[in-house]
Amino acid sequence: MADARSWWRDPPSPEPSQDVPAFESNPLEESALPSPDNEQLLTRRVHILGLGSIGTLVAHSLRCLPNPPPITLMIHRQEQYDAFKRGGRIINLINKQNGINDEQTGYDVDLFNNNAEDGEARWDFIPDRRREQPQTNPVEEGEKMPSGELYIYTLIVAVKGPTTVAALHSVKHRVDARTTICFMQNGLGQIDELNQEVFTDPQTRPTYMLGIVSHGAYMDAPCTVVHAGYGAIALGICRDPDRFPLPPKGPVRHLWELSEDERKKHHPTDKELFANLSSRYLLRTLTRSPVLACAAFPYLDLLQLQLEKLSANCILNPLTALLDVPNGALLNNKELLPVQRLLLAEISLVIRGLPELEGIPNVQHRFSAKRLEQLFMGVTKRTARNSSSMREDIRHGKKPEIDYINGYIVKRGEQQGIKCALNFMLMQLIKGKNSLRSGAGLPYGTTRIQSEVDPHRLDSVTLADNSTPPRDSIA
Template sequence: MAASRSWFEESPSPKSLEEVPTFESKPLEDSELSEPNEEQLPSRRVHILGLGSIGTLVAHSLKCLPNPPPITLMIHRAEQYEAFKRGGRAISLITKRHEINDQQTGYDVDLFEGSSEDGTSRWRFIPDRLYNEPQTNPIEPAEETQSGELNIYTLIVAVKGPTTVSALRSVKHRVNAKTTICFMQNGLGQIDEINREVFTDPETRPTYMLGIVSHGAYMSQPCTVIHAGYGTVALGICRDRDRYPLAPKGPVRHLWELSEDERRKHHPTDKELFANISSRYLLRTLTRSPVLACAVFPYLDLLQLQLEKLASNCLLNPLTALLDVPNGAMLNNDELLPVQRLLLAEISLVIRGLPELEGIPNVRHRFSAKRLEQLALAVTERTAQNSSSMREDIRHGKQPEIDYINGYIVKRGEQQGIKCALNFMLMQLIKGKNSLRKGAKLPYGTTRVSSESDPHHPDSVTITDESTPSRGSVG
């Protein structure tokens, strides 16, 4: 039986499969891989920004590939780089099921050195090599710049939502229209902010890819990630609404009734969205990893998968963070069930009215409150022993991603004239709790938040009511 082939794969012209040139076998600038007018891949190097659990998992998984691409870890803090050096410049992955510890080395580093007076950020490239030995990952000509920094052509972003804009501002001068950025983050709405505040010109804007990660992973120490649960990564291109706006309102027209320019503008194919060669290269590189288990989806399918995950996160993340309980506490709780159903009713109403989904069959059923409840229940049961990322962010004093989860529903609801009161309230409660955990100044001396830790519960805080004198005390 002939093997099926995808549109993003090269057409094999040689007679045998062994002779088929690939990105993996050798760099694309070799003469035998090129045709007279064929676009050249500038570099095989993959940059990774954000070394939390997902960024570290991806960095380790790509290094395990046969003939892996050069990988540069982008590190913002000097102390994090020192920890990386103390660990032998290695990234460790521990499989929780079998307690197997695998180390990978050979990573280059970009170390952030601050910003100049004109706001331009400065990165120092630190190659992987021992003493006077040659670099592990030689620099290709297209990567070099006069400043000594390297151009970025493929970038995986795995930072938290609230830090995405500032993180990408720091690399803006190293990114251009040939670049592809793959976002592996929770929530939605970050790309709208990036287009508004960082890459404002659609003509020079990089191509965006999205990765929806369902792996269970957490950091046990710097540069060591625990792979607690196997999952998948759903990958796809992100449609740039400035370049490819939605079709204007009006009578429905068949594609064959449109001019080619109209069709390309309002109804681009996924092959056209993947026109950037760095996008195809990054896609092929990620899908090579058996650990990541990546699958490629058309843009609209990927968007619907994102929205399904978002709906579940809108319940699990804020409720477990407010109550400070693991995910499984949401199961079989008759008091919380009405709250979850009311939230899902709001979420369902907003999602079903999104203009991006207009004309897609079965949207009303797929995003009905009843089906979203079934999906959320399945996620809760599967992750019952886990602690949600928002709960962990608040417990460790990090800014929660609530603006990109429930906040996204609130914003998209307002665009449709829907007031999402429950999601807004939940968003403000999370922000309020985060302020309390950080010791925010409270009026009238009614409460005091103490950061003194209980030796038996190191993540706890003490809240004391000082508004009423204790019995026997003076006024």
């Protein structure tokens, strides 16, 4: 029996009597980035796609900067733009701790037009203009395309995972290799889908930046976000596997044994990953905001932070959604503890076998089931009063992001020959529950099950927590 269960046990520790060590990721030094040169920015404009809690928080925070960049809000629905216009084209940020509401204006809008005269989907640019005054953000030379749309130089994407491919299909003709797209989303795997379905050519593919968000925020009304818990955003460049493939299987070779071409191809430096001027501009713009508290991390450190966050979300999100309970209900529950540990053991096995992490010191202990359980418990305690984003998605009839959370573990497990039966079952249960709540599969005449949640309730917070949040983050 012991041999049959050995697959989910932790790797042996050289000092089993001691606690699992902590692992810190150090921010990227400024010297690791390319030095300023004679390159000229095409435009300072920043586009934001996805005006949920995180997208709205970022839009507000960037307008608070001294000499803020022009910001264009990309809106897919006419009714959402109408609500923005009725509210005076204002974004409100409410500080939950003191109740202060800060208003920011000066936003341009791109409104999606699916019925353009030529039959092609287009974005209508609606500049911010006050009465007889000139445009708040004049269009710079070189921004305007023949279609009348503006070229997208830097883009922040904060849409839900399931809508990522469709959303970026609509802007594909407005980006190229000079563009940088920063993803601030839950889960992993969206970029793989984009490379397969949208940006298929590595030569014209934009640079991808990732943002791991630990702020607590939720929407109180259209264009009004409540900042419920101060956190931080870890930023870094995503390594493109087509441009920089992993080293081939074989004996490990030291860097000094490789030719310069081999080194650049398989072991790019962060300076090389940040070669795109728009990436450095977007990074420096985001890190100027004291509210967002952004910091850049080396690629491999950022990847490990992502996987730590993912491991906690794989337990917290689906279990709270299935049981319809706040996060804290998972604490001190003896019946749920074996379920949590079995899931974490399966997740640990997959992460420790990822080829991206091969050769990194202490990976086996950093992602051991024991340490992942410590991270999960810490996140759950800090967010005990909050409602997970997946629970709220199901309550409001939105498609849950399960394919990019537990589904990512299932996919990466299959690539290694690991059958993740527990994560697969949890993924299907979430999809089944969402299908039932939307009315699919119910007998004829049965009405859709209505949500009991009050969208304005203050304890319904969507918190994208990080494994190492600041001490001031909310509990």
